Amino acid sequence: MSASFSLALDAARAAAAAQHYPQGALYVVATPIGNLADISLRALHVLQLADAIACEDTRHTQALLRAYGIDQGRWLAVHQHNEAQGAQGVIERLRAGERVAYASDAGTPGVSDPGARLVGAVRDAGLPVVPVPGASSITAALSVAGVVQEGGAFVFAGFLPAKAGERDAALAALAQESRPVVLLEAPHRIESLARGLAVLGARAVTVGRELTKQFEEIATVECAGLAGWLAGNAKRVHGEFVLVLHAAPQAPAADEGLRVLKLLLQELPVKTAVKLAAEISGAGRNDLYQAALSLKSAATPPAA
Known part of the structure; x- marks a missing residue:
């Protein structure tokens, strides 16, 4: 002592x-x-x-x-x-x-x-x-990941299944998760996890390796680049890992607004559909109104 x-x-x-x-x-x-x-x-x-x-x-x-x-x-x-x-x-x-x-x-x-x-x-x-x-490795990793979520929401997924099929299913579910996700991984499986996460492309992931220890390393990279980051230094595949998968990026308001507008126009008048689509998506009402007129025009058959 x-x-x-x-x-x-x-x-x-x-x-x-x-x-x-x-x-x-x-x-x-x-x-x-x-x-x-x-x-x-x-x-x-x-x-x-x-x-x-x-x-x-x-x-x-x-x-x-x-x-x-x-x-x-x-x-x-x-x-x-x-x-x-x-x-x-x-x-x-x-x-x-x-x-x-x-x-x-x-x-x-x-x-x-x-x-x-x-x-x-x-x-x-x-x-x-x-x-x-x-x-706690979970809160330690979250505190340095810089993930901002209303109400502080996140998902703790822990260690993903070891079997390939179950692991692929779990990764597919993570692709749809809108909240940050905390994962744990052992050194002998980190490269396999990195390959699996690559399908999430540009989605950000913060990697905490050997947190609080002498050779602690923390980095935020794109999921598609995680395997390359690990390969960049032979020591990076050693140690205990905590990963914070950042929340999936939200669709731009304009794209989301147009999607909602198309659904509402099937049941509602133009003005009502535009008003609700703007409130739901945050997209501009004028832009949605012009889009609604274009959609209605395109849907109207030409005069005989």
Whole structure:
């Protein structure tokens, strides 16, 4: 443990010890996604306070806690292969009045990481679950992607299916998505994902590689150019990836207005159709009116 983390433990006790930490509760603790300094003071305090620590990989979390100077001797392995069975062991400890902290290998548990089934089982047992928020690769990537969406809407798609057919179907659905989409990918599949995204052409994608780590790299490129960007440096295919697929560009108002106008003219008088098309699409009313006259004229058969 470095001197800086010794100070952090003191600060954690000073900042968080006065809060109430009920016994018999599961504490879901977010841990860094790469940079040890991203641990929160509250997380440090809870990890010291816990009677037992459940985690995705005991070796990984033990090494993490040793880096902070935290000595914990009671470990429970709860990962995707034993989550149902492991949850029962956690519940027994909670019923005995213990505080149990749960940490996945990196980031916030239960979000594309094990933990959701554990939390569900604890809640079904009528026992409390306390979030200890912190690092997340999803929000980290969104914060630097510059995607602006009304209401902050986005879609978290996580890891796409590994099977080619299912993966192609998922990519086809993304092509129709009007909101930003967050994807996760492993190094051995990133080139395959890049080839799949190429069909989206000029649509922008922000790539976050090794976020918060020493060799962090962030770039925004066109989907058609993602494979070339990866090939531009041999190191770029290594590490963990978070990608933000920017929202699909909206059709220009004039084009959208004309499309809506054509539909409305099939059922409504010209003036009403023009008024509604302008309100729906944002296109100029005068332009739509002239377009409506042209469409009506073209549809009128010549006099005999």
